[in-house]
Amino acid sequence: DQAFSDSSLFKRIPKTESQTAALTNAMKRTILFRGLDSAEMRMLFDAFECEEFPENTTIFDKGDDGDRFYLIEKGRCQIVLTDDDDTEVGHVFVGDGDTFGELGVMYGTPRAATVIAVLPTQTWWIDRDTYRGLLLMQTVRKRDRFKKFLQSIDVFSSINEYERARIADVLDVMEVQPGTTIVSEGDPGDTFYMIEEGQVEVSTNAAGVVTHLGPGKYFGELALLFDKPRQATVRAVTDVRMCCLGRANFANYLGPFENILRRNADQYRRVLQAAAQL
Structure with a gap:
């Protein structure tokens, strides 16, 4: 229309x-x-x-x-x-x-x-x-944008159109400026983040800056998968726009991908542990 x-x-x-x-x-x-x-x-x-x-x-x-x-x-x-x-x-x-x-x-x-x-x-x-017309138009545009974005993320690259649309419809957008702390090590975690635009740095108290993440990368799944506090601090290096899922939607919509997320999470935890020993 x-x-x-x-x-x-x-x-x-x-x-x-x-x-x-x-x-x-x-x-x-x-x-x-x-x-x-x-x-x-x-x-x-x-x-x-x-x-x-x-x-x-x-x-x-x-x-x-x-x-x-x-x-x-x-x-x-x-x-x-x-x-x-x-x-x-x-x-x-x-x-x-x-x-x-x-x-x-x-x-x-x-x-x-x-x-x-x-x-x-x-x-x-x-x-x-x-x-209402503007919001409806933006809802259609946002769904299309999120569906394309989800295709760029390894976890969701092979899912079908219907599954992508279901996830796209429950995503929230978060925009932050450079220097903003998005999550802090030790805090409870209730949100899963996927970077649409911008760069963030990941650091720990033990090792300092561990890595940088950009478009198509995600973080925050460790706290949700294992029900533990945040394992690292994530700060915005540039202006950052992220797609976010809260705990309830994470469980409801990402359940089928839990094995993949857990495998990737284990790799990420090994990176954090290795960095702490440097």
Whole structure:
């Protein structure tokens, strides 16, 4: 479906430097955008539109269709909560950098409160269809990208298309900057990491830097396979993007590959032991 395969079909609204900063900071704090990678965030960011409301304007009423998510760039709004008889039972004020309306966009529910601009207020908004359309498009793209990526990893190179798709659908993305410690020796381990882009260094307290890993390599399986603390510290040398599996998904989806992972893990442990004796 072309509507979900071509990002040029979605809106791209120009923004000033200050507007970019305000929107970016708000998006990072909002549940609506948790779990998105930088490319997905950028596409959604571009689609936000500006709308200004004069003082004492009702932005939406309780019970209205929840079709937009709003960010306040500048201004002040009152969120009014009422009971079934429309008697006010509480209110809260929100201002610069605050957001409202995410539940309607996420779940399609009617508005649970009335929102009034009590001062002249400038907002940025994104509608439900754009949000869902962009995420659907990115989901399809991400699955295709992850399936190709899994082919480059020795453990998964021989599995069929269906198995690759199942694993691709449960992968999370983690992006870190140079110098970031991803895992620390001795810590409990609950995540398996596969490097999509960038370089990391692996070190131990006993031997220092043992090796470097790049695209197509993985780490973190020792703690999950043997239920032991991390055997080494892994730090990002460059900007790094990784695909990750938590403990539950690791057990559910990588069970058929456990023998291969254990064999590779044994080789890796021998490398760590040999390095410690140097």
